[in-house]
Amino acid sequence: MSSVLFDVPGPRAVVRNRLIGAATVLVVLAVLGWVVWRLFATGQFSAEKWNIFTFSAVWVRFGEGLVATLAAFAVAGVGSIALGFLLGIGRLSEHAWVREPVRWIIEVLRAVPVLILMMLLYYGLPVIGVKMPPYWAVVIALIVYNGSVLAEVLRAGIESLPRGQKEAGYAIGLRKTGVMYFILIPQAVRAMMPVIIAQLVVALKDTALGFIITYQELLYVINQIGNQAPYGSPLIPAAIVGGSMYVAVCLLLSYIAYRLQRRAKRYGGHVHEARVVPLERDSDRRGRSITVLGDDEVGLARTHVLVVD
Incomplete structure (x- = not known):
């Protein structure tokens, strides 16, 4: 099975990804713990520093x-x-x-x-x-x-x-x-x-x-x-x-x-509907009128765009 962007991982890949994620979290926590320990060890949280x-x-x-x-x-x-x-x-x-x-x-x-x-x-x-x-x-x-x-x-x-x-x-x-x-x-x-x-x-x-x-x-x-x-x-x-x-x-x-x-x-605003309706013949020109219906906070808006064949 695959998605649009990548192949869906199988059972082994899922386990591997979870292990990598858990290891990353542990490393980050270890670094944070070391930083906090060093702050305590050097007296950065002592009353003298915060007085x-x-x-x-x-x-x-x-x-x-x-x-x-x-x-x-x-x-x-x-x-x-x-x-x-x-x-x-x-x-x-x-x-x-x-x-x-x-x-x-x-x-x-x-x-x-x-x-x-x-x-x-x-x-x-x-x-x-x-x-x-x-x-x-x-x-x-x-x-x-x-x-x-x-x-x-x-x-x-x-x-x-x-x-x-x-x-x-x-x-x-x-x-x-x-x-x-x-x-x-x-x-x-x-x-x-x-x-x-x-x-x-x-x-x-x-x-x-x-x-x-x-x-x-x-x-x-x-x-x-x-x-x-x-x-x-x-x-x-x-x-x-x-x-x-x-x-x-x-x-x-x-x-x-x-x-x-x-x-x-x-x-x-959002576009809800777009439909093509034929135009009546005008001299030697034929075309299509594209009617786009959209809405906004005021009400329904209609726009006609002429496309000449």
Whole structure:
């Protein structure tokens, strides 16, 4: 017996796969157990290491770092999406004088590491007499890099759509702008939503690179709290607390993406029926009218597409 993608495993293969799975789980548990044991052995869970977290000022400082991280991410996320759409649409232009420069811009921006962009903005611009605050150095670097990546994501999503989607738009009288805005981009965004959210999560975590240019985000606070020698230099406990905040924000972002996908599926509309009906002879032309019935939240929609024989 076989499925579409692979042969269904037999009894021996099932046993072998289960043994491999069990061995993998045991190895992972063993590694986790060793890490926890080493943390206990080095006193990372001792009261001395965690005593600093009994002070409210420490939690206020963590809150300030989290707010700084989210402030940079919020602006960088919106800016990345806007730049990604702008570059992606330019990348799909039919005019070579627009398409080729945009392609080179995307390739160059994607090739430069985010940290180098931040350091150029923060340390390089003062050389030519321009001083930039660390916040804007972080935000602009994230927008430039992630926007160029999202441009390629959008381009790939649009080009993956069936060619008939574009042709149907032209057939009902839409111009290229209308075809792109009403037909191609909504479908591409729905298809690429997991990739877009994954890239935004990368942008969120890359805000930690602002620590190098003295932007006081969450990693900066983790390092500041973890190097308090009077309290035993609780770097590991501070990293655990700060890392938990990163995980919580990333999980929240993933949940928002899940809800957006559910909403897009609910309001995206579905095609229920397609039938071909003959057209009356018109001079020397014969053809077929394809009637597509679909539904949305408002009601039943009917679209006629003429196909000339």
